[in-house]
Amino acid sequence: MSPLLQNSLIVTLILGFALMEYTSRRYRTKVAANASANDTKLELLMFLSLVAIAQPVALLGSNALCTWLMPAQRGAWEGLPWWAAVGVFLVADDMTQYWWHRISHTPLLWPLHRAHHSAKYMSIRVTYRNNFFYYLLMPGLWMAGVLIFLGLGKVYTGYIVVKIAVILGAHCAWAWDEPLYRIKALQPIMWVVERTISTPATHWAHHALTNDDGVGHYKGNFGNLLFFWDVLFGSAHITRRYPAAVGLHDDRLFGDEHWADQMFYPLAQSTREHSALRPGARQYEPPAGAGASQA
Template sequence: MLVFFTFVILLALTVTNSKQTFVILKKSREDWILDGIGLFFQGIAIPFFQIAVVFQLYQLLLPDTRASLNLYPIAAFLLSFVFVDYLYYWNHRLFHTRKLWFIHQVHHTVTEMDVLGTSRNTLWTSFFIVYLWIHSLFIYLLQEPNWYILGISLSSALDLWRHSSFSPTVNSWLYRCLSPWLILPQDHAWHHSQFIQGNYGANLKLWDKIHKTYHKSDQVPDSLGINSSLSLSKKLFLPLE
């Protein structure tokens, strides 16, 4: 529910903001198709696949370990929000290597920070993202997974926010509270710029700072996205098309 309400709120803010409304109206037909299918696939199809296939796979492979991990609620939350976030940092960074860039490049065809473009990807990219496999595993292992699932929900909500253009005003109290540790929309905007290789983190800036991949700026870049000559079918089904 947290993810759904975050999406609705960000979409409402987008529609009622004249500048963002212009961004939506100038979307091409191809962009609408990519973004709509991406949101459906990642928001509905992948969670269903996690429950119907991946979770059942762990039952088959690890029949004696279900509900074998007992963690305090805060530890389960941190496992999801911090530890898995670090795994994703490296997962994302690998997507930017020469060998894996071909399945991630479609996400970087987004030219505006826009919540509708959060899940723009080839349909197969989700199967290479650590979340699909690791979340199902820990939910299977944990005796009480509710707090772990809360961490998943918060990470997903932040992902929607991070891809929007609604960031706290610089020098506001909210910006001062969040900026030292959380990846903000302007931080992720630099990740989507054409000239910066960095800001790979999802929730926390810590990983980029530790590994010296953090690009600091209180402003947003002048331009976003890459040019791509891929057809719509290739953008959806690469590498199988």
């Protein structure tokens, strides 16, 4: 797949999911009704910084390191069958992202991922809403650069389109899986699908405000392309239901963090009470039963 075709497909996916959010009226009732100017700045600037800075630095940086450390290996895996190359990407990129995501819910790395959970809505807008350094340090991006150096670049162009389609769909305000669960003939197929890839039902549960309703599961459902990693590593929670609310409990109590603090921590730090965006600050611990989605 050529880079032009790849980028055209990615733009088409973004526009397609955006259209479904709009025509289903989910954008107006769920997103626009809850999003602030602070949210818009964070999401727009993070997307631009990912595309223009973090991803190129990781891919080009890994290429430069490989050229320096193992120049003779350039293109060494070019003859690998496509299905084997996809398998390599699933492990080196998607599985490592699962673990990166999972450890980002620990106190040490939570400040780099917190922005992704501070949105009070689900939407394709949220897909790349994270701290700038979250992506710059993501192992999967650097591993993808190594695999491209080894000759798997053509497979990567197709692989990344499929991955983006799944993760956009998992965040989309229009829950594409919801009507499919109601079709009896599709029940066996959906049983396989929801254990294979991330879906709105499983991923929205990860963004839930609370676990108290039995739907939310912010301590699991970490998968990006493959939900199978959650099944394999014991962090899966499947209900075929959707949380009533998403976001962070401390934001509702103390107000939203400024977009710059969320995006550039630790270079920018919060002055808010009970903030995780200050070195050494104690993270807010809600009272029992409050069900806050804290790391």
